[in-house]
Amino acid sequence: MSGTHDGTHDRTPPVALAIAGTDSGGGAGLTADVRAFTACGVHGAVAVAAVTVQNSVGVEGFHAIPPDVVAAQIRTVAGDMGVDAAKTGMLASTEIIEAVAAAGDEVGLGTRVPFVVDPVAASMHGHQLLADDALDTLRSVLIPRATLVTPNLDEVRLLVGVEVVDDASARAAARALLDLGAGAALVKGGHLTGSPDVVDLLVCADGTERAFSSPRRDTEHSHGGGDSLASSITAGLARGMALVDAVALGKAYITRAVDHAYPLGAGHGPVSSLWSVAAWEPGA
Numbered sequence: 001m002s003g004t005h006d007g008t009h010d011r012t013p014p015v016a017l018a019i020a021g022t023d024s025g026g027g028a029g030l031t032a033d034v035r036a037f038t039a040c041g042v043h044g045a046v047a048v049a050a051v052t053v054q055n056s057v058g059v060e061g062f063h064a065i066p067p068d069v070v071a072a073q074i075r076t077v078a079g080d081m082g083v084d085a086a087k088t089g090m091l092a093s094t095e096i097i098e099a100v101a102a103a104g105d106e107v108g109l110g111t112r113v114p115f116v117v118d119p120v121a122a123s124m125h126g127h128q129l130l131a132d133d134a135l136d137t138l139r140s141v142l143i144p145r146a147t148l149v150t151p152n153l154d155e156v157r158l159l160v161g162v163e164v165v166d167d168a169s170a171r172a173a174a175r176a177l178l179d180l181g182a183g184a185a186l187v188k189g190g191h192l193t194g195s196p197d198v199v200d201l202l203v204c205a206d207g208t209e210r211a212f213s214s215p216r217r218d219t220e221h222s223h224g225g226g227d228s229l230a231s232s233i234t235a236g237l238a239r240g241m242a243l244v245d246a247v248a249l250g251k252a253y254i255t256r257a258v259d260h261a262y263p264l265g266a267g268h269g270p271v272s273s274l275w276s277v278a279a280w281e282p283g284a
């Protein structure tokens with residue numbers, strides 16, 4: 001466990017690091033990541049890779065952070081407080097992915113430190129968040145370093161060219177992701193709207209396979225769902241859980257967060273972690 005205990009404060013929690021983009025609307029990206037970290041009992045640190053101009057309706061544009069600044073954020077956090085697990089989200093460009101891989105190697109992401117790669121390519125509104133030429137870099141540079149990769153079905157299609165329509169094709173997609181060098185793949189079934197249950201299939205390089213199923217909720221409000229799932233899994237890993245247990249924690253977290261999602265703005269509202277916040281009164 002990271003950090004120190006000086007006897008005057010609560011016990012220092014594990015540290016999880018999110019390397020991703022901001023969402024000015026507070027629904028997805030780093031805001032969702034830090035909410036999930038807090039709700040799952042870990043301290044959230046952030047390396048900002050991009051700033052998006054975004055609300056519930058869509059993404060109007062983004063500014064990518066210089067790659068050396070992204071790398072420096074990773075190094076400075078790891079060098080001081082230590083990192084117990086890390087995850088990536090929106091990384092915007094080839095140059096940022098390469099900088100994250102290089103700084104990640106220095107601090108042990110994917111070797112000593114569990115490393116979850118959420119290969120974010122677009123927002124749920126269909127706005128592109130990753131340069132076209134960066135897909136190859138994601139495939140050849142980042143996924144081979146991943147303890148776990150967590151694509152949705154669009155990202156599966158882009159990364160390995162598999163059209164997921166059922167369990168067999170989800171398994172084939174996961175195996176293709178393992179062939180790229182990931183330690184495990186979680187193929188998320190949120191976009192398979194025909195089925196009454198949402199099934200996320202975990203396949204690990206050691207042969208372990210588990211399907212995580214929950215009833216499909218009929219809601220427009222699932223903004224930030226993918227980020228929240230990957231971050232809650234990362235929190236479990238930071239707490240020292242085995243991968244299968246961390247994914248079970250993540251699935252339990254996202255299921256509650258979807259159940260408590262709320263409308264916000266004119267578009268898609270966010271999944272929510274507010275159920276996890278204790279009622280709190282000033283002076284109490």
Ligand SMILES: Nc1ncnc2c1ncn2[C@@H]1O[C@H](COP(=O)(O)OP(=O)(O)OP(=O)(O)O)[C@@H](O)[C@H]1O
Pocket residue numbers: 028123124151152153188189190191198200214215216217218219222223224225226227229251254255258
């Ligand atoms: N309608 C739903 N009801 C219940 N759970 C859902 C629903 N949609 C998604 N989920 C959960 O949310 C997680 C994210 O799934 P999804 O396949 O939508 O990924 P994503 O596209 O990356 O997410 P998003 O675009 O919403 O951020 C899944 O693991 C799934 O368990």
Ligand SMILES: Cc1ncc(COP(=O)(O)O)c(N)n1
Pocket residue numbers: 020021022023028029030052054089090120122123124125222223224225226227
């Ligand atoms: C900064 C950032 N990161 C990730 C997403 C994907 O989330 P969603 O698919 O819910 O739009 C996003 N919209 N913005």
